[in-house]
Amino acid sequence: MSHNKIREDKTCLNCRHVVEQKFCPNCGQENSDSRKTFHHLFIHFFEDLTHYENAFWKTIKNLLFKPSTLTKEYLSGKRLSYLAPVRLYIFISFITFFLIAIFPSKVGEGIDKSEKALAKEIAKTKKEAHVESERKYFKLKTMKEIDSIQKYGKENDKLSDFQYWAYEKVVHVTEHNTQREIIEKFIESFFHNIPKILFIIMPFFAFFLWIFHSKKKWYYFDHGIFTLHYFSFLLLIFLILFIVNKIAGLFGSDNPLTYLADIITFVGTLWMCYYFYPAHHRFYGEPRIVSFVKSVTLFIINSFFILFLLTFYVFYIFINLH
Template sequence: MSHSKIREDKTCLNCRHVVEQKFCPNCGQENTDSRKTFHHLFVHFFEDLTHYENAFWKTIKNLLFKPSTLTKEYLSGKRLSYLAPVRLYIFISFITFLLIAMFPSNINDEINKSEKQLDKEMAKANIKIDKGEDKKYFHLKTMKEIDSVQKYGKEEDKLNATSYWFTEKAIHVTEKNTKKEIYEKFVESFFHNLPKILFIIMPFFAFFLWLFHNKKRWYYFDHGIFTLHYFSFLLLIFLIMFVIDRLLGLFGENSPLSYVAAIINFVGTIWMCYYFYPAHHRFYGESRIVSFAKSVILFIINSLFILFLLSFYVLYTFINLH
């Protein structure tokens, strides 16, 4: 609840209705001074999210440890006791991506870890890599060589229109970027666009739920609320593991606390994978066997869809690097 001073003027600034008390009885706006300091705006943002009533911590507790409780409570009409689903998701995603931006992972470590795997994949595609100490460029055929094959080569050696377009884009990227630069640009682009990717995934996630359940009993809206809470849970678990990993990482990789971080990450990952089943079972009220079967099928379908979407995104990001 806001602690701002109440205006002496009893006319609502929003609807011009007479305000006898703190809030306008016509539109609900608080009758306080409209000019605020930055500090007030910042505090008011979190007040608005948590409304200083235990609703925030009550929501977080149920989200983490009581699968589907928030969804059932919200759809039953008990909405003031918890944060609204959209507000909850926006709040958690805001904090998550803010902290990721503030404490990014070491890109050089990530490059070293995945370099061998990338080399293996490039070898399969017959792409040679210059193993120089300072620079590692991908070496494809030049466009001049490819155009020569397209014009004078054998039919089986020529590229179709789609392959030619992709090859041209790949050559453009690899001629102007080292492997490290490609990694850096890709990781930066990925985390920058991850919120958009999640927003794209969620409607499809809810759609798959809609396909597998009684259309007369459940509306798409119900599946949407379930999806918002589920994705909020996934982001929250990721956020907790991220914060713990960064905090305990301050003590060094060889510290005993690194083992604590590893255990927490392991438990968190297991809970993330398992959470969907009890949430599904409790919310939709189906038998454990039916719910388990549907959970597995939905998990596979959504995993394949997410894999497809991420693969498309990787390809799109690669061909648009500069």
């Protein structure tokens, strides 16, 4: 049962009908304050999982082609006209996760079966050569050499406990995987976990928005809703491009659909890069030059932050390869 504070204004924010009690008699929306605290964002998360509306296509259309429209409509009180932001992100994440799990993206997809069979035979007879080649590529010492340095070497050359543990993991990976296998496994794991990566990044993204805007005019909740819609857009674009390329790939590499898929990918990538500026400008209502400067600055800051997180993520994937 909802415990939201009822608005003193008796005009429904969704349909403008007069609300005499708690719920609008015309559309059924609760006449409560639509701007909540940070705590409410988590409560809203669980509430959204238990409802669904018939506004899916309207939501998708606005999300793709009308930057910030969903956020402005939601915060203005029109919450029944579109999918709620948390529900929208979860739905897109689920579909993305499901399709990637069914159709994994691998680097080796372009190699024909005969070449793969030949590679396996070579790997069986020349495993040591592969290992040595990989060691030269990564410029790694053997664990015997490292242990010798740890025991007899100079203090400056010795590794810390964490460095020794990490180095041991890296050596283990390179001994059991070729350079190609490492790349394939990493890319497969990366695409498989994109929804999780974005979900981890979102609260930090909203925090940077909160830093750059008025604390009196905007709550963290507002930035959180903007972030949910923006990341839902990014994930949806990624999903669309993924589906387009998979469909084109079903007909081989030399067909008209491949070129069409390349064009769609190029246009989608451009729109994905540009989208944040109009979304920011329309939502926060600042002058274009101010919005542009903030957009570029936030893009740079978040890019470095994402790069920082991905560095740890890459290391985590690398040391857990089998």
